[in-house]
Amino acid sequence: MVFAVISRSVPDRSLVEDLAQDVFVRVHRGLRTFRGDARLSTWMCRIAMNVCADARQRAPREVSLDAAPAGAAPPAATVVSDPAFADLELRDRVAKGMARLSERSRLVLTLHYFAGRGYEEIADALEVPLGTVKTQIHRAKEELRPILEADLNVRHYDRGNQ
DSSP states (O other), rough: HHHHHHHHOOOHHHHHHHHHHHHHHHHHGGGGGOOOOSSHHHHHHHHHHHHHHHHHHHSSSOOOSSSSOTTTTOOOOOOOHHHHHHHHHHHHHHHHHHHHHHHHHHHIIIIIIIIIOOOHHHHHHHHHHHHHHHHHHHHHHHHHHHHHHHHHHHHHHHHOOO
């Protein structure tokens, strides 16, 4: 769960591992003060969210212009025949779509669908009412839908022009 929450907020795998380690260090240090008002997993999720927020505040705001070659065309889409590859491709599309969501939308979808948390547990972790969580998940799915549909339409268009 900790890795799922962090990896949806931070794209760099090595940073995800560093932040996860930070979460577990904070959990270990804070166990004496854990009151038990919420489930341990909810408390750990909250710590993970706080660690991610701290990392975002410390992150540099600069973006390298050398990251992609100017005018480089994206690689052409290929026809998928292997079901395992199709599953990986779908996961990649969803991950890229999730990366384009607002931070809050990405968080609630990750907690619910990828970390398997229920509405009540998410409400406790985010310290918001249950109805707010339901609304945020609904809005997040509505935010993700056109992104995935646009990606699917572009891929179908690219395949049709090959």
